Amino acid sequence: MLMGPISMTAVNLLEPAEFTRVFGNVVELAPSIGSVLARRRPLKDVQHLLTELNTIIDGLSDSDKVDILRRHPDLAGVLAEKGLLTTESTAEQKSAGLDQLTEQQKYDLQRMNKSYRDKFGFPFVICARENKAVAILEGLTTRMINTRERELDIGIGEVKKIARLRVCDLVMA
Numbered sequence: 001m002l003m004g005p006i007s008m009t010a011v012n013l014l015e016p017a018e019f020t021r022v023f024g025n026v027v028e029l030a031p032s033i034g035s036v037l038a039r040r041r042p043l044k045d046v047q048h049l050l051t052e053l054n055t056i057i058d059g060l061s062d063s064d065k066v067d068i069l070r071r072h073p074d075l076a077g078v079l080a081e082k083g084l085l086t087t088e089s090t091a092e093q094k095s096a097g098l099d100q101l102t103e104q105q106k107y108d109l110q111r112m113n114k115s116y117r118d119k120f121g122f123p124f125v126i127c128a129r130e131n132k133a134v135a136i137l138e139g140l141t142t143r144m145i146n147t148r149e150r151e152l153d154i155g156i157g158e159v160k161k162i163a164r165l166r167v168c169d170l171v172m173a
């Protein structure tokens with residue numbers, strides 16, 4: 001069991017299965033991304049790791065990108081209410097103050113999340129650690145009017161931001 005951030009030297013030495021275990025959730029519930037990343041080693045530094053990770057994500061087909069978005073839990077959704085989020089997502093949603101919403105805010109967010117999913121066929125994804133609850137509610141309203149193609153792009157951009165912060169928690173700078 002690894003405790004705390006690890007050095008890049010250690011990252012490069014991890015057995016493939018161990019690497020996938022450690023990096024298997026930098027993209028939410030997408031361990032296959034971790035496995036592909038394992039094969040891109042040796043990695044010079046954190047920046048190199050992040051560049052490779054972004055290249056892997058950019059190289060996915062549109063349908064695989066949609067699949068990645070669909071692995072993300074709704075913000076302040078049913079899974080959050082039931083305490084069934086991943087450890088990472090729990091901390092992220094908390095950092096945005098999504099565990100402190102008023103009943104009205106929670107209702108609004110859940111209703112808008114549903115409209116968004118109905119329109120685009122994938123959930124609204126935003127990097128919660130870079131946004132507070134009010135900004136998330138505003139972002140959802142603004143992004144709702146975009147095209148599906150644009151939202152796939154923005155959503156994947158947010159996945160990369162989430163992944164970057166998760167990587168920074170795992171690896172020493």
Ligand SMILES: NC(=O)N[C@H]1NC(=O)NC1=O
Pocket residue numbers: 028072073074075088089092093123124125126127128129162
């Ligand atoms: N729907 C959505 O954006 N979920 C995510 N965002 C984030 O920062 N962590 C998540 O799980």
